[in-house]
Amino acid sequence: MNTLISFLGKGQPDQQTGYRTANYRFDAGFSRAVPFFGLALTEYLKPDRLVLVGTAGSMWDVFFHREGVDDEAVLELMAAVEGGTVDQSLLQLPQRQLGERLGVPVDCLLIPYARDPAQQAEILRLLAAVVHPGEKLCIDVTHGFRHLPMLALVAARYLARVGGVKVEELYYGALEMTTPEGETPVLRLGGLLAMLDWVDALASYDKDGDYGVFSPLLAADGMEKGRADLLARAAYFERTSNPVKAREKLTDVFRTVEAHRGALGGLFGPTLAKRISWFRRGKRDDWELSLADAYRERGDYLRAATFMYEAFITRACNKSSHDPTDFKTRKDDYDIARAQQPEVAKLEYLRNSLAHGVRPRADQEARTLDDEGRLQTALKSLRNKLFKP
Known part of the structure; x- marks a missing residue:
């Protein structure tokens, strides 16, 4: 009707x-x-x-x-x-x-x-x-x-x-x-509603980090749909803990986003480009650490702990010149790095507890999970200890 x-x-x-x-x-x-x-x-x-x-x-x-x-x-x-x-x-x-x-x-x-x-x-x-x-x-x-x-x-x-x-x-x-x-x-004046869609998308991204919400907006704003879909694909890979695949898609579409001059995309594009630029930093461990920082700031602590843990293992593999995607070398290099930096055990406990919803056995970790402020502080502290320049 x-x-x-x-x-x-x-x-x-x-x-x-x-x-x-x-x-x-x-x-x-x-x-x-x-x-x-x-x-x-x-x-x-x-x-x-x-x-x-x-x-x-x-x-x-x-x-x-x-x-x-x-x-x-x-x-x-x-x-x-x-x-x-x-x-x-x-x-x-x-x-x-x-x-x-x-x-x-x-x-x-x-x-x-x-x-x-x-x-x-x-x-x-x-x-x-x-x-x-x-x-x-x-x-x-x-x-x-x-x-x-x-x-x-x-x-x-x-x-x-x-x-x-x-x-x-x-x-x-x-x-x-x-x-x-x-x-x-x-x-x-329907364009005003479309502007609100973009504002909503920015708020949604700030909350959960899913930049896939911009894909249909860019397509509606004149970007070729296949190109806009790359953004949704990149977001999917990032959110399934596959930063390599996410980076591949972002590399393909980033310049298109930067160059887009649609009526609304041109207005919001620079902000979007800035927010998805993590993939331009260094190597894989740098991408993972950047994502860990971003998710921690958004309060998505499971993803924050997961990406930080992955960044630690990737960095350990890099130091040994091993493939970070090979399960055996990852485990071996992690064991060596853990012996050198035992604080990573605390990160592993936190990650597992967040993933499984089970209180850690250690009282200290349990108290950490009982309060958001303590969890934020713990994750920042671990980040500084495990990733010294």
Whole structure:
């Protein structure tokens, strides 16, 4: 189902229309001269349902009078609008008659004025209650109070995450941008939602280190899909403790990320490139140690301990000029290095305890795992002791 949500406000009403008539230009083949943008947008989009959203003081009376609703119902609305006391019962007949005229179901939703966080949250709750999972939404933010478009942007993200809907576009009839020829452009603000997707992706990456979340965003921003997919592949290999394979994929795609100049990728690309540059440092043990540091800072202590442990073994193999991927030489070189640096046993205990969810037998390690601050301190201390310059 395709649903249009359109806000109705107080505006600067005149006695006839409530808003000044504007000739809204949607595209080369479609324009309409109307005072209420939402109705022109309804004709343009042909939604399956229209939801009109307004406060108890919005110009419901002027709007419905112009749309030919029953005079007695409009008279009741006039008194209620003047007193800011419109309730849902007064909107039942007008919304039904408007729906019959438009040929689509119409719902009227009363919302508070968003004066404080409680009212703002209530608006989100009310909007979520009138949408259905799987719906496709377009939101019109042309009319209504000036602060409502900001709330509508938050609502679009909230409804997508909580309501299970897909917000396809935000529309704004830009009256203040009317051309000398008298045409008012219709702006599509869906790019703002895409920007929020990128901000969400950065927050997600900061939390868990999975830069694969950028792959579909880069593809949508114009990067060749095969190239963007390399980023997801690299993230997969990193998160399955295979930094060599991850580095191979990152090496292939890194310059593409740096050079990408899409509308949004160009905005976020330098930050992304900086955050995935670990693979450019030294040898394998340097990559693993860099990843251990990054995961420790994110609070992913199992991966932090795992990569630090692997970095220790890889460095031991490097000193013996052995292949760090060969199981036997890894074990032999680890045993030699452990005898020289017995502190690594503590790292091994911590790693095993984190992996298996079993408290270590030693009281010291058990106390370490009982407190995040102590675990952070222990991992930093081990890092400094085991990887001296």
